[in-house]
Amino acid sequence: MNGLARKLVAEFLGTALLVAVVVGSGIAAQQLSPGNVGLQLLENSTATVFGLAVLILVFGPVSGAHFNPVVSAADWLLGRRQGTGLSATELVSYIPAQVAGGVVGSVLANAMFDLSVFQISTHDRITSGHLLGEVVATAGLIAVIFALARSGRAALSAATVGAYIGAAYWFTSSTSFANPAVTIGRIFSDTFAGIAPGSVLGYIAAQILGAALGLAAITWLYPGSAATADNVTVPHESAEQLPASS
Template sequence: MTSSRKLVAELLGTALLLATVVGSGIMAERLSGGNVAIALLCNTIPTGAILFVLITVFGPVSGANFNPAVTMVFHLRREVSLEMAFGYVVMQVTGAIIGVWAAHLMFDLDLLQYSDKVRSGPGQWFAEGVATFGLVTVILGALNARPQAVAACVGLYITAAYWFTASTSFANPAVTIARTLSRTFAGIRPLDAPAFVAAEFASALLAFLFCRWFLVRSKPAG
């Protein structure tokens, strides 16, 4: 597979992911009548669903990382070169921003905006650590046990993590950066983003180290 196709896959896949996250958040907020629980549920289901679709479609092309923390892990596993990892991250962040802007345009909102939604504090930071550790562990565990189930496992995990984490499971530095640019249900203040990103990368590294020990296959006897 050529490098250009892989980069385009990461750009387009991440753009579609963020268009879904932000767009469904806008739609949910408009239709929920102020019921935050219903709005979150209506934001959760499309996100889990689109992850299954995107990983299934783009996985054979680029590996469907859509996430700088995941790309870091695959680089550490020597499955993505440093040069390609850098390209992936640039495409992921760019695609994420494009996806946010696409959602704004679809819903007749100002293209350029900044979030004022507060997401800060030790509980939120720890939640992002838990969310990202779980995501990376699920990805590597599924690849180890049943590679064809990765798309379903990731989609279902994120669906669950929206609800069991205090941060609603961003678990993705590109997603975090892009969501600072949306003053909508899915947003996060630019001031709060660096702590989220730090927690995401740190916990992804921890999950990589854990899985390198935990998922070692035993050699068959004889």
């Protein structure tokens, strides 16, 4: 298996497991704390914080642990002038792997809790406040990731990104999806963590806008960001550096 294939498998598995954590913990929260939405959100966000941190540590050295199309796109865009970050080929390969992983993660969570495997969510989330929440959540996520890379602290990304997402569950009205692949994946579970198809395009548009704002802020605050694009989300080897299988 060549280096790019390894990266794509890492992004697929990482995103699938991330969505399985988000959706699975949401299902468990519904079952364990019926009628108590605040406690459900606490249970859901706590599992996500720890799950995301572990997944970054496991898959980060292979692919960078993006698990998120807007992170991958920002990494590609930021590194264009200096030849760092993702290549165009990697970018257009990462995104389908991440989206496919998101869908599989929801299906896996449904199956683990003995629910109908294939579901479509009826949980409408589209309000102006939710969309603003997604802009803020995604802008903050991009700023955190690239600030750590620029300041030589990318090794702290597992804990820091997990902590930010956990906090953003609570300070944003949307509960911080901040990820188009996760958003699409969560269509396929009609549970606490799901999102109705009619809300998805608005969320993704808000996420793209948020990513652009976060990237604009970080390039102004850290003018040398392009030189560190290879360290997003965590330092990892290029496809050419990854050892070939025997």
